[in-house]
Amino acid sequence: MNAPVTSPIIRVACRSVARLIQVFAIYVIFHGHYSPGGGFQGGALLAAAVILIRIAEGRVGSQREFPSGGALLLGSLGVLIFAGVGFIDLLAGGNFLQYEFTPLPEMTAAKAHYWSILIIEIGVGLAVMAVLVGIFDVLMEKPADD
Amino acid sequence: MKVLQFILLAGFLGVMVFASLRLPPVGDATSPMNRDVSPAGTPVAGSHYIRNAYPDAHTDNIVTVVLADYRGFDTLGETIVVFAAGVACILILRRSKA
Numbered sequence: 406m407n408a409p410v411t412s413p414i415i416r417v418a419c420r421s422v423a424r425l426i427q428v429f430a431i432y433v434i435f436h437g438h439y440s441p442g443g444g445f446q447g448g449a450l451l452a453a454a455v456i457l458i459r460i461a462e463g464r465v466g467s468q469r470e471f472p473s474g475g476a477l478l479l480g481s482l483g484v485l486i487f488a489g490v491g492f493i494d495l496l497a498g499g500n501f502l503q504y505e506f507t508p509l510p511e512m513t514a515a516k517a518h519y520w521s522i523l524i525i526e527i528g529v530g531l532a533v534m535a536v537l538v539g540i541f542d543v544l545m546e547k548p549a550d551d
Numbered sequence: 552m553k554v555l556q557f558i559l560l561a562g563f564l565g566v567m568v569f570a571s572l573r574l575p576p577v578g579d580a581t582s583p584m585n586r587d588v589s590p591a592g593t594p595v596a597g598s599h600y601i602r603n604a605y606p607d608a609h610t611d612n613i614v615t616v617v618l619a620d621y622r623g624f625d626t627l628g629e630t631i632v633v634f635a636a637g638v639a640c641i642l643i644l645r646r647s648k649a
Binding site for chain 2: 504526536
């Protein structure tokens with residue numbers, strides 16, 4: 406995993422492919438309103454991009470891309486975004502996850518639903534990405550005995 | 552033991568093939584699952600979603616509306632399950648820093 410020297414061809418290729426995967430992941434998350442896609446799928450693609458860079462550059466070299474310690478934090482943030490929308494609706498006078506009550510400026514009820522769905526999809530995407538990268542990191546850790 | 556497994560799997564395959572031969576064709580409007588009223592005489596949930604998904608959420612993808620809006624609580628549970636699985640993996644598999 407921690408090979409000190411990687412071929413520059415592999416590094417450049419994996420970096421550029423990873424950027425393409427990330428753009429496509431964002432497209433999948435944001436276009437989930439109109440086509441197959443959504444938070445789970447987009448989050449898996451985001452994780453695939455990070456894991457590709459982990460494989461190409463090794464664990465140490467790819468810490469700038471996504472620090473290993475950040476997985477749990479980002480995953481909690483994703484779940485918190487989702488649950489937070491629910492609790493904000495609750496505080497605004499509705500039921501849990503009743504999106505009409507999401508306090509967005511100048512929104513009809515349907516538009517509030519539209520944007521709330523987008524927000525929770527982003528939360529789902531963050532959680533899925535963080536969990537997948539975290540599991541990969543923990544499986545690829547160096548054995549303790551070396 | 553191997554022979555028994557093989558016979559069981561072959562029997563299972565036979566059941567699946569037999570069942571799939573009797574499936575209604577895709578898009579058949581008269582098949583029970585596509586009717587507006589179920590064979591028991593109750594309204595089918597799917598037609599409610601198809602009628603109301605766009606007016607309720609201005610979102611073209613009915614699957615997204617069902618997943619994130621009508622069944623948002625279920626999806627919250629799914630997200631928490633994914634997160635809990637990740638937390639469990641990380642806590643069990645990581646090398647202790649001591």
